[in-house]
Amino acid sequence: MKLTMREPSANWRRTDWLWLALIGLLFQAIWAVQMPTPTYMDAYYYTTNGQRLANGDGFTELVIWQYLDDPAGLPTPSHSYWMPLTSILAAVGYSLGDGFWAAQLPFWLLAGLLPLLAYWISLQFFSERRQVWTAVLLTISGGFYTRFLNQPATFVPFAWAGGLCLLFLAFTQQRPAKKWWFLAGLTAGLAHLTRADGVLLFVIGGLVWLKEIRDWRWEMGKRFSISNLQSPILLLLGYLLVMTPWFIRNWRVFGRPLSISGTQTLFLTTYDDLFAYGRSFNLAHFLDWGWGNILQSKLDGLLLAGGTFVAVCGVVFLTPLIVWGWLKWWRDAEKRPFLRPLTWYALLLFAAMSLVFTFPGGRGGLMHSSVALWPWLMVLATAGLDYAVDWVATKLPHWEPHKAKPRFAMLFVVVAFVISATLFYARADSTLEAEVYAEVGEILPETAVIMAGNAPGVYYHTGLPALSIPNEPISVLEEAASRYGVTHLLLDKDHPQLLADLYLQQTVPLGFELLFARDGYQLYQLDVSAR
Numbered sequence: 001m002k003l004t005m006r007e008p009s010a011n012w013r014r015t016d017w018l019w020l021a022l023i024g025l026l027f028q029a030i031w032a033v034q035m036p037t038p039t040y041m042d043a044y045y046y047t048t049n050g051q052r053l054a055n056g057d058g059f060t061e062l063v064i065w066q067y068l069d070d071p072a073g074l075p076t077p078s079h080s081y082w083m084p085l086t087s088i089l090a091a092v093g094y095s096l097g098d099g100f101w102a103a104q105l106p107f108w109l110l111a112g113l114l115p116l117l118a119y120w121i122s123l124q125f126f127s128e129r130r131q132v133w134t135a136v137l138l139t140i141s142g143g144f145y146t147r148f149l150n151q152p153a154t155f156v157p158f159a160w161a162g163g164l165c166l167l168f169l170a171f172t173q174q175r176p177a178k179k180w181w182f183l184a185g186l187t188a189g190l191a192h193l194t195r196a197d198g199v200l201l202f203v204i205g206g207l208v209w210l211k212e213i214r215d216w217r218w219e220m221g222k223r224f225s226i227s228n229l230q231s232p233i234l235l236l237l238g239y240l241l242v243m244t245p246w247f248i249r250n251w252r253v254f255g256r257p258l259s260i261s262g263t264q265t266l267f268l269t270t271y272d273d274l275f276a277y278g279r280s281f282n283l284a285h286f287l288d289w290g291w292g293n294i295l296q297s298k299l300d301g302l303l304l305a306g307g308t309f310v311a312v313c314g315v316v317f318l319t320p321l322i323v324w325g326w327l328k329w330w331r332d333a334e335k336r337p338f339l340r341p342l343t344w345y346a347l348l349l350f351a352a353m354s355l356v357f358t359f360p361g362g363r364g365g366l367m368h369s370s371v372a373l374w375p376w377l378m379v380l381a382t383a384g385l386d387y388a389v390d391w392v393a394t395k396l397p398h399w400e401p402h403k404a405k406p407r408f409a410m411l412f413v414v415v416a417f418v419i420s421a422t423l424f425y426a427r428a429d430s431t432l433e434a435e436v437y438a439e440v441g442e443i444l445p446e447t448a449v450i451m452a453g454n455a456p457g458v459y460y461h462t463g464l465p466a467l468s469i470p471n472e473p474i475s476v477l478e479e480a481a482s483r484y485g486v487t488h489l490l491l492d493k494d495h496p497q498l499l500a501d502l503y504l505q506q507t508v509p510l511g512f513e514l515l516f517a518r519d520g521y522q523l524y525q526l527d528v529s530a531r
Helices: 010-032 043-055 085-094 102-124 129-141 143-149 155-170 181-195 195-221 226-254 264-269 271-275 281-288 293-313 318-328 336-356 358-395 401-426 431-443 454-463 474-482 497-503
Strands: 451-452 466-467 488-491 513-516 521-526
Touching: 010 102, 010 129, 010 513, 043 085, 043 102, 043 181, 043 454, 085 102, 085 143, 085 181, 102 129, 102 143, 102 155, 102 358, 129 358, 129 401, 143 155, 143 293, 143 358, 143 401, 155 181, 155 264, 155 358, 181 195, 181 226, 195 336, 195 358, 226 451, 264 281, 264 466, 264 497, 271 293, 271 358, 293 318, 293 336, 293 358, 293 513, 318 336, 318 358, 358 401, 431 454, 431 521, 454 466, 454 474, 474 497
Parallel strands: 451 466, 451 488
Antiparallel strands: 488 521, 513 521
């Protein structure tokens, strides 16, 4: 079913896309220049692997950040847990120059041009220029995503791949051309190549097709025929065109198309066990935890997911408007099919990250993947704002909605930018970590192998092989250190609780020599012969 709305003026459509792109690139440049290094572990991981790809080292790494796939040693195959597209983009940047700015370049471009996706989505619903600009400016503000978009991380690639996939699936509901199914499969593949849970978008594509077939048969009384398979075949072809090379690589390296380490996170009973060593997690382990704990964890996951929707997806103050806009449009028979892929994906994503992958979902997975909803939700927020003004006007006869709407839109855009800037500056400082890691690199010899809380960060700043500190007692840490030839241990305030006695200097095992302590960091030299 096609939306029947008045076409926007061709004059402003010809120029606005350029202005919005320039504004988006300018604002992203403001954030990017204030980020001299990656700011968290994931970004360090993708950045360093981008460096190695650009240097010709292939999909290998000198970092072990998790042990669920029992890595044999260093170097080890990369991306056994996380997907590779972000590192590939970083490698493209590094092929153009040296320095972190080069790694940032593809992400700055994607982030700066993200408003164009919001622009495209907006034009499917709005005919007034004011509405389109409001939705796009809200998207540019960035909210909680602001500090993540300009560095090698999954946020902006997933925003593009996921957001476009939902748009193409929406087009299949109103436009007969089969190309939209192929493009939906292509972008679903890109989403999966960015994040493991990106495969949910491919699932949504299948569900949309099944709904289409059911409606076609029930409402039109026609029988299923081979021609009905064209859509899912095109969806599958687009998906496989992107994912098949990665499946082949994994089969050659691991003996299977995808790593199984991520599936173990289904059965975690605490997030910290993502860094377990010498242990594996299965259904029996999970059930041994007890039904009381299991049910409580799922309830906590649901509450955390709800909080993520309110605080992250809706930046708190936009959440009521998003819900209002969605409810009004969902009741509209013309708009509902266009919203169906978005709605189903949001429900499936939040269910998967709260009830299935509860611990990794609550500790960042949901925030990462929800970015695909961001431009869509800002369009809904714009619609909700108009509906809210119209509703207030029915209660206050002296109100003039046509004057109030642009004023409130401007106010809400300003508030969104203030909140986004506040969030960026509240958490953007990572200079201390970088300074400590650089100092460690100056102290240690080139033969050192370091165990640390942020192994990719240590490798980025020192060039030395690095491993994550396992969430295990000291005896198991020593076992892992011996296996992988670790020579030094770098503890920080976020160390595993099982190492609290060591961090407090209450129990220092034989062979652990403290080299320096600074601002909450402690560097130990490990004497292998003393173990």
